Amino acid sequence: MYNLLKGKRGIIFGALDENSIAWKTAERVHEEGGTFVLTNAPIAMRMGTIKDLAEKTGSQIIPADATSVEDIENLVDKAVEILGGKIDFVLHSIGMSVNVRKGNHYTNQNYDYTQKGWDVSAVSFHKVMQVLHKKEAMAEWGSIVALTYMAAQRVFPDYNDMADNKAYLESIARSFGYFFGRDKKVRVNTISQSPTPTTAGQGVKGFDGFIAYADKMSPLGNATALDCANYTVSMFSDLTRMVTLQNLFHDGGFSNMGVSQAVIDYFDKE
Numbered sequence: 001m002y003n004l005l006k007g008k009r010g011i012i013f014g015a016l017d018e019n020s021i022a023w024k025t026a027e028r029v030h031e032e033g034g035t036f037v038l039t040n041a042p043i044a045m046r047m048g049t050i051k052d053l054a055e056k057t058g059s060q061i062i063p064a065d066a067t068s069v070e071d072i073e074n075l076v077d078k079a080v081e082i083l084g085g086k087i088d089f090v091l092h093s094i095g096m097s098v099n100v101r102k103g104n105h106y107t108n109q110n111y112d113y114t115q116k117g118w119d120v121s122a123v124s125f126h127k128v129m130q131v132l133h134k135k136e137a138m139a140e141w142g143s144i145v146a147l148t149y150m151a152a153q154r155v156f157p158d159y160n161d162m163a164d165n166k167a168y169l170e171s172i173a174r175s176f177g178y179f180f181g182r183d184k185k186v187r188v189n190t191i192s193q194s195p196t197p198t199t200a201g202q203g204v205k206g207f208d209g210f211i212a213y214a215d216k217m218s219p220l221g222n223a224t225a226l227d228c229a230n231y232t233v234s235m236f237s238d239l240t241r242m243v244t245l246q247n248l249f250h251d252g253g254f255s256n257m258g259v260s261q262a263v264i265d266y267f268d269k270e
């Protein structure tokens with residue numbers, strides 16, 4: 001390993017189980033010498049196995065519902081105290097759609113569910129950054145990353161209202177990123193990841209077809225959760241100090257493909 005994050009302190013949202021992208025990221029950050037607190041919604045603590053990750057990485061867990069400003073304020077105060085200084089990196093790895101969970105089609109949404117999913121998946125990112133900004137809790141040249149998906153730009157019918165949430169999330173990254181950069185020299189980016197077999201990913205209808213198609217379309221194949229963790233580590237490191245306000249595609253090349261030979265062969269009848 002490269003000691004890329006030696007001496008850096010952070011907060012990692014969203015590790016539910018060992019498949020979670022945040023879980024892999026926490027493991028890689030730990031290997032690279034970073035220290036952090038782990039956080040997740042109180043209910044996820046009961047369902048998941050985050051305690052194992054905390055033990056493995058020598059981290060503390062601070063529960064926080066990412067839709068609650070009060071919870072986030074408590075989290076940030078405690079994180080600074082536990083880690084012994086300002087925060088250098090933050091991973092927002094949170095997504096949830098109640099419409100998807102309840103099987104509501106995109107054209108038949110329950111708008112209370114829509115609002116809840118939007119709050120959890122998108123506005124929570126603004127809330128986290130607003131608390132960090134107001135409390136002046138980020139160190140200069142810190143790095144904030146949120147995870148997103150290409151359904152923000154292109155149509156993936158079964159991604160449902162999460163597509164709209166991701167578009168909103170990416171916009172928040174740009175808008176808040178401006179102020180964070182100008183005021184604190186902190187960079188804010190989103191990483192647009194390949195379909196990945198996690199709890200959230202597999203909640204998408206037709207996920208198996210979806211992930212296989214992306215794999216066949218991408219010259220490098222799909223990026224795994226571990227690949228994503230590695231990319232995120234580089235975004236937290238000092239090697240990417242001038243990258244901000246970007247939506248960074250991390251998808252084996254999928255986003256720039258029209259069609260691949262593998263997909264042509266599949267449909268070619270001759």
Ligand SMILES: NC(=O)c1ccc[n+]([C@@H]2O[C@H](COP(=O)([O-])OP(=O)(O)OC[C@H]3O[C@@H](n4cnc5c(N)ncnc54)[C@H](O)[C@@H]3O)[C@@H](O)[C@H]2O)c1
Binds near residue numbers: 093120148149194
């Ligand atoms: N899996 C994929 O195919 C894929 C592709 C691109 C982007 N992403 C994004 O990656 C991120 C992480 O998802 P994942 O695939 O690792 O799945 P995951 O299910 O392991 O992680 C989602 C996390 O969100 C947390 N969460 C939900 N509601 C919360 C709340 N109110 N407060 C705090 N945390 C809450 C869950 O507890 C869970 O830990 C999400 O933003 C997701 O949209 C996933």
